[in-house]
Amino acid sequence: MVFILLPPVIIFILSFFKINKFFMATVASMVLIPVIYIMFNPFVNSYFYVDKLNSYILLISSIVGIVVGLSGISMPQRLKLSENAIKRFYRFFGIFWLGVNISILSNNMGLYWIGLEFATLSTVYMIKVKNSPFANREAWKYLIVGAIAISLILFGIILMYASAKPVLGEKAMDFYSLVTNAKQINGYLFEIGFLIAVTGMFIKMGFFPMNLWLSDIERSAIYPVGALFSGVLESAIILGFFRLSQIEMAINYTHLIAFVYIYAIFTLFMVSFLIYRSKDFIRLFSLSGIEHMTLIALFWVSGGYFAALLHFGAHALFKPALFLSVGILEQKRKYMFKGALSGFKKPIIPIIISLLLLGVISLPPSPMFFSEIYGFKAMIDISKHMNYFLTMIFAVFIILLLISLIFYKFVTVYQEGLYEEKDAKKIVYKSEIIILAIFIISLIALLLPQTFSYIEGIMS
């Protein structure tokens, strides 16, 4: 397990010396060996806990981490960064990745929080890699919002620990013990803790009412930061939500459904209109990321585990691919969709980006198409067993309506992107082609029947 934490530490140490970008990418890709080993050798101790759920999430986030490592090869030319800025990026990327990996693997809730805090504080400085007044202001904003979110998570964790300590003693801090003894713990105090912690997690993922900060920050930062947020950081946060909601399901399922559905509908309502009004790629993808995280949370609490995990995997691969391709799309001008997909020498690049753009709104054969079908089926199934059948069906209808608005916007963006642009010779670097190829291969792998049966087996 130590070998999973080693590549981020090596990246951090190497960032103090002269940077060899290819060597950095190689070091980042080394993480794949221990991740695959750990998938077949699960274990539990008081600090770390590896089961099928977190090994799947770790695999997805590691792929994104490796690709961000690869994106470092073309980043200096693409973003015109200085040697010092590149060093800063690798340094804080190392700490960030280390923190997220600790969070994903942790059994201890405190350790989970420490990992998240590491990731949060290192991101503050990663936002400022390209120093500008806008980036500086957003870094401050992230420091405050991120710190509040993380404090709420810790507050919730302490309350949950207090609720379970009389029964479980010191083991009340472990996810594993809490899940297995959920029936015995003090429900009321646990629920207060759960609400506070999950509110913190939702703030961190950009849910209502904090739905504007994430897109501003990703706009002000360099492109890989958006990729790290959507592919790596949100993996760790959603894993915490998965684990805590499993315990809450055993304590009071109705409360969980009501809380998450109300929160999600408000979020979707705000986000869908913001997406409709968005004027640039980064804000569009960032807000769409919030929409997808909302859907994942909804599918999970509705009992559609397969749908939630498939949607999570697809989103964690689609979104970083899109964030990293924004560098290609915006090389002539920002804040404009028109002509973004034209003006390339090789037609394969716009085709791949178009496929990603349309795949993220669940056009078949995207994995998101299958996950949404299964997810909405799970939501209707749960409505049948609820006392408030009509309210639930109405909620599902509203969600579908809001998603159709987002669908419409993305199709418009795609069509605007196809406008012919004269004399726009756009450059695509080799490493960017490799990055897109890795994402496409991973997404195709997600569609294989074997992967479907593996994901289905995670929660059974």
Add this chain to the structure above:
Amino acid sequence: MINILMGLFLATLISELFTTRLYRLFAWYAINSLMLGLIAIYNGNKIDDSAMIIAGILTLIFKFIIIPYILKYFVGHFGINRKVTPSVPIHYAIILVPLMLVFTFYLITPIIKNFTFTSNYVAIAISALFLSLVMIIEHKDMLSKIIGFLSIENSLFLLGITATNGMPMLVELGIFFDLMMFIVVINLLFKYQGEQ
């Protein structure tokens, strides 16, 4: 004794909300942390928990002495304006604070029997969290927001030592380490751009 310290903890936090000068805000935060450290030492001594006593001493060293001093140094070094005006007028804040306190005690009523001697403290810790959040919301300048965040950390620590009779040592040390990292990040942010 612990009730007096707890009362003073809450009183200093409320005073932070009404302060309009930055140095006075740091002073209230320092006194707030002093009360917290004394509560930890007193409680640790009472239940014979050496880890809690160590955490209390660390609180006194870091939060009572070092952090306010560093923040004061930042103000002098980066030439930050020392007048802080809350955007919620003080006469409204005076109504808001008791309402929040009553609400948190109401929130905790169903479990008052489960915690024989600490239920009030859980309510005070939750209300301290809400008051700190109000403080972050009502101030526009960065250092007051940072004090709000540090007050959330204090309320977290209070909850940890009262409701759970001490968190595991690893978590407490992790919190302290993160707090120091937080201060380092603030320093770096100030150093390279100055306050916006």
